[in-house]
Amino acid sequence: MFFASDNSSGVPEQVLASLARANDGFALGYGADEVMTRVRTRIREIFEAPEAAIYLVATGTAANALALATFCTPWGAVYCHRIAHIEEDECGAPEFYTGGSKLVLMDGPDGRMDPAVLAAKLDRAAAVGVHNVQKGMLSLTNLTEAGARYSVADIRALCDIAKAHNLPVHLDGARFTNALVAEGCTPAEMTWRAGVDVVSFGGTKNGLMGVEAVVIFDPVKAWEFELRRKRGGHLFSKHRFLSAQMEGWLDGDLWLDLARHANAMAERLEAGLARIPGARLLHPRGGNMVFAEWPRAGHRAAQDAGARYYFWPFDQSLEGPGDAPVSARLVASWSTTEGHVDRFLDLIST
Template identity: 60%
Template sequence: MWFTSDNASGAAPEIMAAVQAANAGYARSYGADALMDQVRAQIRAAFEAPEAAVYLVATGTVANALSLAISCPPWGAVFCHTHAHIAEDECGAPEFYMHGAKLVLVAGDHGKMDPAALSMAIEKAKGSGVHGVQPAAVSITNVTEAGTVYSVAEVAALAAIGRAHGLAVHLDGARFANALVATGATPAEMTWKAGIDVLSFGGTKNGCMGVEAVVIFDPAKAWEFELRRKRGGHLASKHRFLSAQMTGYLEDGLWLRLAAHANAMGARMTRGLSQMPDVALVHPVGANILFPEWGLGTHARLEAAGAAYYPFTAPAGRERARLVTSWSTTEADVDNFLTALRG
């Protein structure tokens, strides 16, 4: 009954086997390993993007921060949702790597930026001339921090607003695989075909040990990314172990199978919760993150039964939780939780 986060899960056996296999003998360092050639080819094929530049880093935070640093000058503005991970959970890393650029928060229900609010925020920033930060990029998160999923059309609509103003568009895809299987879209449809310039492509939350890819659809930005990654201290010397995780992840569609399982467990939990009269879901569940709300005393009862998750601030007289299912969640985990909740 461990639902704190999908990064509380271990690594999938296939990923561990790929890392073990990569341990034999010698390999070139700093990203010049043969496995990285394989990763590049796999990602270019999966995204139908033969020119894309592909790099690996160890955390989602640095994938986002470096992606934004190549998209925005120090005097620029990045438009993102009020509760975007880059705004609330990265300790200022994006601003740090962008050398002081500003995140401008855009409201919207259920974790999704409202297109009209995005347009207004960009127009307002443009109107401030030399006194304000200059609009430079839009950052979209899919799966959102509220556990909802943007459709391809919704991503394309936000990207089109940014592009109409000449802005770069970044997608925080820490849970990109979960969003893809939820929508049935292809990787190309969810990214460059929808107007995305740079993608943070998550692996860690979906069964890897610790690897994220940055996929840059405009290769003109590639060298700058390489320099910033090295300067920022994120070019791994024993890079083959990052490459091995990513090749294992992409091999035979493992990444999509793991995400489909996590989402199926999310759907199983959603069905169970929906049948309980005192339980309400704060946001529609799109993939593997749920925000249920229930009566006082429930946290204590669930904790006593051995359930682990994060409690959230709730209106008076109620309690809220965030539950995250993962590639390793079992049906029994979900059913035991629901039984404990029923009391």
Template identity: 55%
Template sequence: MNFSSDNVSGASPQVLRAIVDSNAGAAAPYGMDPWTEDATRRLSEVFEREVSAFLVATGTGCNALALAALAPPGTAILCHEEAHVIEDECGAPEFFTGGGKLVGVPGAGGKVTPEALSSALARYPRGIVRQVQPSALSLSQVTEAGTLYTVAEIRALSDAAHAAGLAVHMDGARFANAVAALGASPAEITWRAGVDVLSFGATKNGAIACEAVVFFDPAKAGDFLFRRKRGGHTVSKGRFLGAQMAGFLDGGHWLDLARGANLRAARLSAGLSALPGVRLPWPTEANEVFPIVPAAMHEALRAAGARYYPWTTRSLGENAAPGEGERMLRLICAFDTDEAAVDAFLAVAARAASVHPAAPF
């Protein structure tokens, strides 16, 4: 019953086979191999246009290098106040941008709204020398609250950002889960909606260590090869990154993996929602569930060996915060989460609900 993260999962057998198949013989180093070329071709097919894609080994490197390509030194990058880039990457975006300032924008359910973006931009008017000048907007898809931006929401935010002279980056660590859940094409929720650069995640969804910085306009890739090298992400045996990405994308495998994770999360969410004393502050839209449960249920789950993170957030709507005797949890399903583990978790929660009935909230 390990729902602590989708990083605890292993690798997809299909991805592992692709790595093994690429292992025989010699190959050109530093990403000049046929597997990397194949991965770039497949990414262009996925996004229905020619892209410039650069493979890197970590999500932090992917986001930091992508933002550095968009934000000149000393400018501001706007993002949700609890976005991964501002909360969980140890200052890497600031470091790689040469002193860029990440500015958090509040929003319920982990999402930035056009109104909140407009208010944030008003705090940094153009030409005021004492203030940083905004240069980019970063959107997380899936958000840190497990919610999704719709195509219309991405378009509205991108239009507002572009009108203010900002480029748009999307942190897609769980991009596959978003595509699988929305039913929209990868193109529709990225470049067709105004996204300029995507951090395309594979590691959380079945790869070992593989992400891609995807530029939808190759002309904007500029000096990224040099940025990647200086950032320590030009892997000498790059074929193993290329093989991972190609195997990940082959035959729509990446979406099959994400659908499995989303289905397990939906099952978990539905089961918890049916229990007395359990509430969800927002709908479960991808592979993350954020229930607010009675403290006794949390204690019973822990005692039974369930693993997850107790959660706090500033993204809750008014009057939605956990009250006395309640706990908020973060539960994440991975591509290989066993349905039996979901059912075992729900069984423990159901027993706790029957033994310790919650007071009405």
């Protein structure tokens, strides 16, 4: 009953087998391995983007920060939601790697930016020239930090506003695949066809040991990204072990199967919560995360039995009246089982 994070799960056997195959013999380093050649071709096929530049890094923070730095000047603004991952969970890495770009925070329900708020902000941006931070780029998080999903139409609407101001668009896709399978669209439809210029195509939260792909749809920025990756300390010498993880994950569409399973387990959680007196959802479920509240007595029973998840917000306590509502975030993963979900629901309905 481990719902703290999809980072907490292990690695599928198919990925470990791919790593074992890559460990045999010798291979060129720094991304010149043959496995990376195949991975690059496969990701281009997946995104229907034959000219895209594809790079691997080991963390989502590196993927996001390097992507933003490649597209935004130090005096530029990165427009993002008030609870975007790059605002709440990157410890200033975007500002550090861009050399000083300012995160300008937008509002909107459930972690989704309101297009009207973005349009109004851009219309007023840089009104007094050199004294202001300049328009830089737009960054969207999908799934959002509240577990909701930007639809393709949502992304396109925001990208249209950004493009009207000549801004590039970054998509933070740590849970890109969960959003994708829930939306029922293609990777191309959720990215470049909607107006996205660069996407962090996340693997770690969907079963990988530690790999994220940065997909740059216009390769004019490719060389700059390569330099920034090396200068930032994120170019792996034994790169084949990044490539091998990604290949095993993509092979046979395992990446899609894992995300579908995680989403299905979150759906089961959502349905079970709806039957518990005093429980309610706090945000719409867009993929594999459920934000909900239920009586404190249920929390006590679950945690006493070994369930792990985060109170959301964190500053809540098991002390107090048992019937008082306490809110939490529950994240299902590729390795969550129906048994885990059902046992947890039984406990919190106590």
